[in-house]
Amino acid sequence: MDDRIREHARILVDWSARIDAGDDVVLAVEDGAHDLAVAVAEQLGDRGANLLSTYQSDELTRAYLGAHDGSFTENPEYELALYDRADSVLFLKGSRNTTETADVDSDQRQAYSTARQEIREARLDTDWVSTQHPTRAMAQQAGMAYADYQDFVYDATLRDWEALAEEQARLKEILDDGKEVRIVADSTDITLFIDGRIAVNSAASVAYDSHNLPSGEVFTAPYDTAGVVTFDVPMTIQGRRIKNVELTFKDGVVVDWSAEQGEAVIDEIIGTDGGSRQLGELGIGMNRGVDRVTDNILFDEKMGGTVHLALGRAYDACLPEGESGNDSAVHEDLITTMGEGSRLEVDGEVIQQDGVFRWEDGFEG
Amino acid sequence: MDDRIREHARILVDWSARIDAGDDVVLAVEDGAHDLAVAVAEQLGDRGANLLSTYQSDELTRAYLGAHDGSFTENPEYELALYDRADSVLFLKGSRNTTETADVDSDQRQAYSTARQEIREARLDTDWVSTQHPTRAMAQQAGMAYADYQDFVYDATLRDWEALAEEQARLKEILDDGKEVRIVADSTDITLFIDGRIAVNSAASVAYDSHNLPSGEVFTAPYDTAGVVTFDVPMTIQGRRIKNVELTFKDGVVVDWSAEQGEAVIDEIIGTDGGSRQLGELGIGMNRGVDRVTDNILFDEKMGGTVHLALGRAYDACLPEGESGNDSAVHEDLITTMGEGSRLEVDGEVIQQDGVFRWEDGFEG
Known part of the structure; x- marks a missing residue:
């Protein structure tokens, strides 16, 4: 593992999210953030925190929203129960294609978002932190080579x-x-x-x-x-x-x-x-x-x-x-x-x- | 998308799990099962089911267990609350390395498993189904070429x-x-x-x-x-x-x-x-x-x-x-x-x- 990924995870867990032993942590892993997720799992294990990982993927979201008739269940209770009880949510962003949802109907997206307002609020009521794992797609959006983009992200993130x-x-x-x-x-x-x-x-x-x-x-x-x-x-x-x-x-x-x-x-x-x-x-x-x-x-x-x-x-x-x-x-x-x-x-x-x-x-x- | 992946998802959702509109579905996605997860998300959207995806990765498990001191919290409540309320859990297996946890201490694994017995039981109390997305690692374990292994899995799965x-x-x-x-x-x-x-x-x-x-x-x-x-x-x-x-x-x-x-x-x-x-x-x-x-x-x-x-x-x-x-x-x-x-x-x-x-x-x- 690149030492910088481990250091990123350490800063996220200690400085940013202030994770303690026994904390109930949801690790929200975007599909391009796997390597950072492994490093964060290691840090959470070391701190004695509890870990449940969710999978975030624009490809799944696009497929789901594209097929749904738009009458979304309001704040499905199983998901609300999870976030109501979580201490921290760590969002590990890492897109593999920043334009994946380009053709998703905006009304559909809005209806889905509206139906899930309480879930969103429950997540924001936790000690949540959002961070960014460098991916090739993000490098492309920045107009940069991948290695240069990694340097850029870590220069911005691994600070005192x-x-x-x-x-x-x-x-x-x-x-x-x-x-x-x-x-x-x-x-x-x-x-x-x-x-x-x-x-x-x-x-x-x-x-x-x-x-x-x-x-x-x-x-x-x-x-x-x-x-x-x-x-x-x-x-x-x-x-x-x-x-x-x-x-x-x-x-x-x-x-x-x-x-x-x-x-x-x-x-x-x-x-x-x-x-x-x-x-x-x-x-x-x-x-x-x-x-x-x-x-x-x-x-x-x-x-x-x-x-x-x-x-x-x-x-x-x-x-x-x-x-x-x-x-x-x-x-x-x-x-x-x-x-x-x-x-x-x-x-x-x-x-x-x-x-x-x-x-x-x-x-x- | 390979038509066989979509057909696999359709059989899983309709024949195997009998998903209905409004069902609270947990999609447990192993790190090599992304493509099947996209197809299942589409089917769940089409049926009007609710979707929460979790991320299963032996690499995360290995990192977490390897760093933890072994005094695991018993049945963390946020996770138990999720599975207590879920209607179905769909396990999409798709290993990227079938020997990833070869060096994980078996006592540690056992202690983790023991601490989570109620969570496991809550999952098994749902209409759960476990299925297998063909990966290169599984092909390797079978001693087969990847394309042949895909044919094998779909011959076994896409049946009447x-x-x-x-x-x-x-x-x-x-x-x-x-x-x-x-x-x-x-x-x-x-x-x-x-x-x-x-x-x-x-x-x-x-x-x-x-x-x-x-x-x-x-x-x-x-x-x-x-x-x-x-x-x-x-x-x-x-x-x-x-x-x-x-x-x-x-x-x-x-x-x-x-x-x-x-x-x-x-x-x-x-x-x-x-x-x-x-x-x-x-x-x-x-x-x-x-x-x-x-x-x-x-x-x-x-x-x-x-x-x-x-x-x-x-x-x-x-x-x-x-x-x-x-x-x-x-x-x-x-x-x-x-x-x-x-x-x-x-x-x-x-x-x-x-x-x-x-x-x-x-x-x-």
Whole structure:
């Protein structure tokens, strides 16, 4: 076994999921994640946790949904009983074909998802963690050779998470105390108002209320926004490419928008509902292991030297008791590179210059 | 998809497991059985059954057991809750290496199994069916090319089960009414006493209390045995080869035994306990699709033109109300070919001659 797979499993079990002896663990194994599953099984055995593995495969899902008449049983009790009692669910993602469900009817998928809402909630009520085993299909989506993609995933995942959590704690403190965040970059000068909002130190551990490995960001929920932002990082949303989206905000609402590519997707997102014209999240990427765009939002948005803003729903964790944030059916992250000449200010103080934080070597603020 | 895989799935779901709309089905997918799992998912979707897939892999089991300290939680509640509520469990076997757990400590395996007895019983309380997807590893164990092995498995599995169930019903009636079965073959002349015992029509369907696909045998439980039998079909028991085992019975008990190969294994089996010196089963193979030995007892013992006798435990299904059968910790099937010159008699009447039943073409009794 590649030592990096074993190390990945160790970080997942210890740092991320905090598994203890006797914990009832569901290991949700995607069909391309077998090797990581073996390594995680070894770690779970060593910790004396209990193990039940489920099989996740888009090929099975496509076959099942394609043949079903659409009248799905609501929250089948045997499955609900399992997740109601589980302590942790570890999702090992590892797709063998990222377009496997391309021809699945979206109404059918939605009906299935709706019928299973309680099961989904029961899963999210556990100490769940989602992680990514590098597969050839994911390498292909990233436009990379397989060996290079493996290096990329492990650089992003096998980090000193404790040190990163400490670094992120600094930024969290600044954001918690701050009132206004100003982002200046190419074709971007935007101010977000965050007074009273709570920043989340997303350090890839349930102990930090962070459920993705890798993670590496600090995010909060602005309540107001003004200015212009250009998202230069290209993405794929619902199978369609978007590039250089520019949004103009006034009084917290998008008043003008354009895109070099995929403007129709942005039209749809913004037109979803009242909340989809406003921002739900300001996230600041802190993971220096993510050093390139791989067309996978879970990695892209964590990239050190980027910020992302999400149109739509705000996360409850960012809201003080009794306060409600922006509500919407969507939450769509868009990413801006903080390159040469960029800066991030909190209440007029420069926190990051040219993509370098003020506590990092090379900061010239 | 190979049409035979889809047909296999259809037989499993309809004939064997009798799945209905709304049934809560656990699909237990072994790591080499993916293609069959896709086909079964399609059938389950079409029937409107509910689907939860678990992942079975000897590699995970080996890693987990190898790392665990051996103090296993008894019947973890989340898993027990799942199987207590499931209607059916479909085991899709498909090993990728039949010797994967060769180095797993047998005490550790036993401790794990003992701690999970209630879970196992809950699974066996469902309408469970176990079937076999042909893999390269299974072909290798059979000493066959992969394509030939696929042909073999589908010949054995994709049968007219309704017709076979009817044929087997004839034999069941004869055995139910019979008192003595005499088997004459090469180096074999043995009489088994079955008066009052109930024969099982094992037709690969839960409707016949038969849980393996393929099946194709009629079996009963003798209460007394006298004579000599030679098992010419070679087998692997606990990783050791056995060949041409000869047993001599007097008053129901083995009084003498020898083997051309693997005599030590037979010594161990016979020495297990009081019941392991007596027979628990007489089975008569009826599946004409199984036309060769593949070193897999689930297929070998079903071969048309063979009989098998098991040392050890009798099945309850063969016993009239209130009667107890032979009891033992073991149940070890051994197989004899009914070739040229062989015959099977029930109460002096020839039922099978030269391996041909009296209702088949070519019978010359």
